[in-house]
Amino acid sequence: MRLTLNGRAVNVKAHPMRRLLDVLREECGLTGTKEGCGEGECGACTVLLDGEPVNSCLIPFAQARGAKIKTIEGLKGAHPLQATFVTEGGAQCGICTPGMILAAAALPRKAALEEIRVALAGNLCRCTGYEGIYRAIFKARR
């Protein structure tokens, strides 16, 4: 099945009902995408599908056909969010971080704090208390 993965056209063979999450981690070897709850509650497995944040644990691989998928690896460590998550203490254990960064990457520039909170409502963090995360996103979007 053809799709664009982190900017590169790829052809991946996998069962059409396999979770996009598993295909990314196993077939594509991109283990930056984490599995948290496996039921769409926590957002740890968030990737961008045609620019929109989605839970990759809830998407059959067939529904990624022809799509542009971006995972945390696609940001190459060079995205402003990745820098501000470090400087603002936006990460502790790190499991939620790739999902948080991708959900935030879909935000418009200069997003207000309230917009950031709404956009991140589907991403749970059990360590940081969110303030460092919001601060990191707020800084990176300016």
Add this chain to the structure above:
Amino acid sequence: MRTAISSLTLLEPRSLREALVMLRDEGPLTPLAGCTDVYVNFNFGTLPQKRFLNLWPLEPLRKIGMRGGVLSIGALATYALLIASTLVRRRLPILAAASREIGGAQIQNRGTIGGNVANASPAGDTLPVLAAAEAVLVLRSASAVRRVPFRSFYPAYRSTVMRPDELLVSIEIPPVAGRQWFRKVGTRAAQAISKVVMAAVRAPEPRIALGSVAPTVLRAVRTERALASGASIEEARRILMEEIQPIDDLRSTAAYRRQVCGNLLERFWKETA
């Protein structure tokens, strides 16, 4: 994940026509839209179905438009599309309001109104809105199309009048006169399944619809009639208490739901006065 994916089959139609023929000739098939509930059940290993039909790529089913005075919403319209639609916000703002409180951005980008309706959960957040709007559901099979009033769509808990060869293709919203009101009560605004949902319309004949307090979404017809004939809000509240059948479950208790329903009714009446 407790379901073995290798045991599943997915059929992938390229048009609605092809989908309907597959349903007729190769069924029984479970239609897939945004999969936001299906994969939760795969994860728990609680889905007995093995054969699925992928509707997601059928773009024409995502259309939101006006036909005559009727707002027509394609079954595959996602919550994100409903929130962004000026037509929805103008004609049925409580549908946009309900959509905003479903899941988070990730769920809103995939979950669809057709999925919410066809899934037939009594906690579906758009269902009270559609009940209050007196929506009409358009069901298609390979050989026919029929329109079912929303109020007769759910005969019992978790079941619908849809036949195995039918698909829900769109939802029609006739003009709604009066002030619309919506409130979801859950543990938090995002990512929470509701304890009680209420959608209502303030008009000479008020409409009150409730979710999560009965085996199916409920129109509180006795309460509506009482209010229409001039009963006090205290009296209406008493009638509503009798009309609902909430249960104790993992999300809330019957007693709490009862109390909240009464409070919501009073708040609706006060805020739309």
